[in-house]
Amino acid sequence: RKERDGMSKSKIENAEEKEAVQGQTETVVNGKPFNRMNDFYVKYVFAGRQNKGSALALINSVFALDGAKEIVDFEFKDRELDPDRMGGKGVLLDVTGYSGDGTLVNVELQLRSLKSMDRRTLYYWSLLYGRRLEKGEKYSALNRTVVISILSYNLFKDEVWPEYHSSFAVLNTKDLKHKLTDDLEIHFIELPKWHKGDVEKVYMGVE
Numbered sequence: 001r002k003e004r005d006g007m008s009k010s011k012i013e014n015a016e017e018k019e020a021v022q023g024q025t026e027t028v029v030n031g032k033p034f035n036r037m038n039d040f041y042v043k044y045v046f047a048g049r050q051n052k053g054s055a056l057a058l059i060n061s062v063f064a065l066d067g068a069k070e071i072v073d074f075e076f077k078d079r080e081l082d083p084d085r086m087g088g089k090g091v092l093l094d095v096t097g098y099s100g101d102g103t104l105v106n107v108e109l110q111l112r113s114l115k116s117m118d119r120r121t122l123y124y125w126s127l128l129y130g131r132r133l134e135k136g137e138k139y140s141a142l143n144r145t146v147v148i149s150i151l152s153y154n155l156f157k158d159e160v161w162p163e164y165h166s167s168f169a170v171l172n173t174k175d176l177k178h179k180l181t182d183d184l185e186i187h188f189i190e191l192p193k194w195h196k197g198d199v200e201k202v203y204m205g206v207e
Contacts (some may be wrong), residue, residue, distance in 0.1 A: 059148065103144045108150070113153040121186055143189075144183050146186070153192065166187070
């Protein structure tokens with residue numbers, strides 16, 4: 001019975017998360033409800049080369065949460081990454097490109113709940129970062145690489161992290177202040193934890 005109760009509670013929580021996201025991201029187009037988290041819509045708005053301004057606005061809105069410097073330009077790059085070894089796993093990215101200072105930014109939209117999203121995000125980051133060096137280049141040629149994952153579900157329980165935005169880097173575990181490098185930067189945006197006003201800020205200028 002306890003197991004059934006646990007499953008029922010989990011289903012209720014998932015349904016509440018889904019309802020919260022729909023309430024925050026749905027709008028009306030031509031008199032019909034339309035979800036702005038629709039995969040095709042998001043990729044058109046943010047990955048279309050003609051909509052570079054929208055991609056810039058989204059990326060800078062996330063950077064601003066950490067007080068990071070805004071980027072002023074964004075050049076889209078090939079979204080497909082072949083595996084780095086025979087039999088390896090390739091990936092197809094949602095939105096990816098370079099900023100004017102050489103920072104590589106990847107934005108991923110995840111609609112279905114994926115428990116291993118943390119590992120997948122790190123894998124994507126490693127492929128992007130590892131492809132930046134050509135034969136003979138020095139390691140100093142490597143630059144900051146950022147992955148932003150926008151999730152329609154909660155990756156972290158509220159008691160672990162109640163805020164909608166979390167940011168990760170490589171820190172010294174002795175003081176949690178000294179950063180090994182600025183090159184690794186990973187952001188998660190958990191939409192169910194957002195307030196409606198926060199969502200509207202990100203979508204400003206998109207519609």
